[in-house]
């Protein structure tokens with residue numbers, strides 16, 4: 069009785085809320101403390117509602133920055149990231165960030181303003197079919213043309229973004245819906261419906277919500293048997309472990325079974341550094357030992373990974389002698405690229421502990437240990453110039469515990485994956501699936517706002533940094549102490565390297581010898597900086613970067629011709645790595 | 651039904667796609683009679699069932715039946731997944747009522763059909779997918 073009364077009172081109070089105010093209420097209810105966005109005509113009612121709300125709005129200087137900051141926020145914390153934009157160009161600018169979130173399974177809710185309902189379909193000013201645009205770059209999307217639908221849609225959007233395999237959800241809200249009062253009966257019905265699991269009552273897709281994934285006991289038994297019988301097993305770990313928050317369970321399994329481990333870029337940090345037989349990243353630019361161990365394996369236990377082409381090389385030659393046990397929350401990933409001998413669909417936190425069995429793999433562990441020693445990284449390098457891997461190693465060793473590292477895309481990204489070690493997968497935030505140049509700085513903005521007590525370092529390249537350089541203004545506006553490590557080879561280095569190797573050194577449009585003075589650019593935004601170009605400046609430069617209480621840009625000149633090794637050529641087997649293998 | 655079959659064969663021979671809509675419509679009307687009870691329960695008639703049985707399906711095609719929550723963009727969503735995942739739609743029928751919609755499609759795909767089914771099942775609006 070009391071419950072009903074208080075619910076009614078709440079509902080009556082809420083009855084006077086407009087759609088825009090309701091959106092803000094839901095953000096608060098969902099525990100969202102910070103949203104990233106950029107205003108405009110069709111979303112003005114929402115910005116008005118935010119004006120005196122408790123939810124903090126962070127103005128980025130481009131909507132792509134807002135979307136990627138939401139991604140950085142979500143990935144460094146596990147919370148849902150939220151971004152806002154107006155109709156038309158605001159929404160189109162979000163698209164790359166949403167695609168990034170889709171390919172890396174990041175929970176993001178994007179709210180866009182749409183022209184008023186009567187104008188939809190008239191080619192009104194700043195009208196674009198945002199729902200149409202969203203189909204290929206979101207997990208799901210909605211256009212709200214009736215305020216009665218708004219509460220349900222917002223609830224679903226948050227639920228969908230974080231459940232099952234997480235992903236971005238877009239809610240496009242017509243301007244008149246933002247202005248209209250939300251009817252009391254709708255809120256009353258919502259209050260009642262909240263007594264039930266929402267997705268189930270709506271009869272929605274179990275796969276999308278990660279529901280009804282009952283594990284077949286026979287499959288678990290079969291997986292255990294394969295692991296017990298294996299003589300050369302490898303745990304191949306992907307971002308699913310991070311989404312499922314199953315790091316502890318993974319580490320326990322690795323410890324208990326002694327199985328050598330390797331991760332994708334998205335799962336770096338999921339295994340403790342230096343613990344057991346962890347071989348680092350595998351794939352196109354993976355550690356040679358990791359690739360060789362996988363190629364020799366007789367069993368691959370794939371945990372929340374998807375046999376991405378950057379991991380497998382030619383999939384027909386990937387781990388040719390191995391059987392596969394594949395664990396994932398998304399049934400669509402299992403068997404998509406590589407047939408699984410045993411498929412375990414479900415929550416990794418529940419599945420992983422069930423795979424602990426006694427193993428008989430000592431000779432294999434010895435062999436893998438040898439591989440790891442034989443192919444360890446070397447940091448000696450001739451000349452006076454700065455060798456990027458050595459600098460990144462220096463950073464890795466000096467940065468405080470729980471530093472969040474974000475990267476851009478290119479050679480510097482892969483060097484960071486190889487040489488920067490973190491202890492927690494939410495501390496390494498890199499654009500994996502989409503490979504989005506321009507990711508690093510806005511992702512660092514989101515990470516820094518989400519984790520104000522932690523150091524945040526953005527490792528970037530001279531090509532990538534220019535793609536969202538405007539976000540230096542966001543650092544200044546909010547006093548964010550993000551540390552930028554800019555590896556400048558005056559080239560679009562990754563593409564230049566491929567041109568050298570695979571296009572007869574015909575360097576088409578990859579030379580950036582007209583870059584701006586980056587320290588001066590930073591200064592113009594109120595960000596301190598320093599330029600270094602000699603190896604004897606590395607220690608001091610890194611120390612200054614990390615010690616600076618505010619934002620800092622360390623501009624590092626490196627050799628334009630430096631290549632990234634190893635490299636599995638496109639279409640080749642992971643056994644055929646090119647490069648100066650140690 | 652056999653009349654439909656003859657019609658479709660002729661159009662196919664002219665190098666045009668089978669008149670899915672027409673065949674489907676005729677199919678649906680047959681189904682409509684059959685499915686009154688289902689409709690009364692608030693479900694749309696299984697539109698394509700009529701369409702499929704009423705027309706020929708070329709060898710190598712798979713029939714998909716997708717039941718989903720109604721949304722204005724539902725056809726686009728399903729069509730996009732089919733195209734993007736490599737299924738070529740040869741025939742399509744769709745019917746929606748207030749809450750649920752049924753799509754029937756004959757598709758030809760290079761990828762294993764289970765892959766397409768799994769991708770369709772991931773769509774939040776989709777209740778079920780059947781391949782035959």
Ligand SMILES: Cc1ncc(C[n+]2csc(CCOP(=O)(O)OP(=O)(O)O)c2C)c(N)n1
Pocket residue numbers: 476477478479480481502503504505506528529530531532533555557559560561562563
């Ligand atoms: C938005 C976007 N455009 C183009 C590319 C293709 N691309 C991949 S790496 C790369 C070069 C990156 O150059 P830079 O940021 O300077 O890094 P470097 O490779 O030199 O370390 C390019 C152009 C991309 N990944 N993203």
